[in-house]
Amino acid sequence: MRVNYRYIRPLTVLYARSMGPYVTSAPEAWQRLNRWLEQHNARRAAKMGYGIFRDNPTVTEPDLIRYDACVGLIGDLDADPEAGIGRQTLPGGAYAVHVHVGSYDEIGRIFSSLHRDLVPRRGLSVDYERPFVAIYLNDPMLTREVHRRTELCVPVIPIRMPLSGNDNVDEDAAIRIPDGSLAGFKN
Numbered sequence: 001m002r003v004n005y006r007y008i009r010p011l012t013v014l015y016a017r018s019m020g021p022y023v024t025s026a027p028e029a030w031q032r033l034n035r036w037l038e039q040h041n042a043r044r045a046a047k048m049g050y051g052i053f054r055d056n057p058t059v060t061e062p063d064l065i066r067y068d069a070c071v072g073l074i075g076d077l078d079a080d081p082e083a084g085i086g087r088q089t090l091p092g093g094a095y096a097v098h099v100h101v102g103s104y105d106e107i108g109r110i111f112s113s114l115h116r117d118l119v120p121r122r123g124l125s126v127d128y129e130r131p132f133v134a135i136y137l138n139d140p141m142l143t144r145e146v147h148r149r150t151e152l153c154v155p156v157i158p159i160r161m162p163l164s165g166n167d168n169v170d171e172d173a174a175i176r177i178p179d180g181s182l183a184g185f186k187n
Helices: 022-039 104-121
Strands: 004-008 011-019 049-053 066-072 085-090 093-101 124-126 132-136 149-158
Touching: 011 022, 011 049, 022 049, 022 066, 022 085, 022 104, 066 085, 093 104, 104 132, 104 149
Parallel strands: none
Antiparallel strands: 004 093, 011 066, 011 085, 049 066, 049 132, 093 149, 124 149, 132 149
């Protein structure tokens, strides 16, 4: 699986949130957001979509899993709480990014593989303070399933590695010099 690493800038978006397992909450959130965009004649102006996977389904109760369907700001449109449309800024930062071509049904499996197998092998750790993000590069209403391109983005941070073998020295085992300090260390 090919993965690139890049910094993604924070982005302010309009979104619809749905709760429940991603297999049902994602389509529900997109239906609500698309319906609202169509009512405001803005559906075609949304060039890319962003799926925000806020919770780990292996540790979160199914009815508490949150999914946000998002689009970048369009014209003068803003949040519409009565319609269930909010406004938020997606966090930026370093991400491991894999471009998936094909069915959206594969996204969960690929995210699992990225976070469980690939990221740790690269000296990185998943940053669970930020959500996983799917950037939908094609409009699914206009693009056949086999040609749909999605950037699957896993937030990463470097694993803190000791700079030398002495970084985690046991003071009792360290060499003391006559002035009482530890050899090679500032007290």
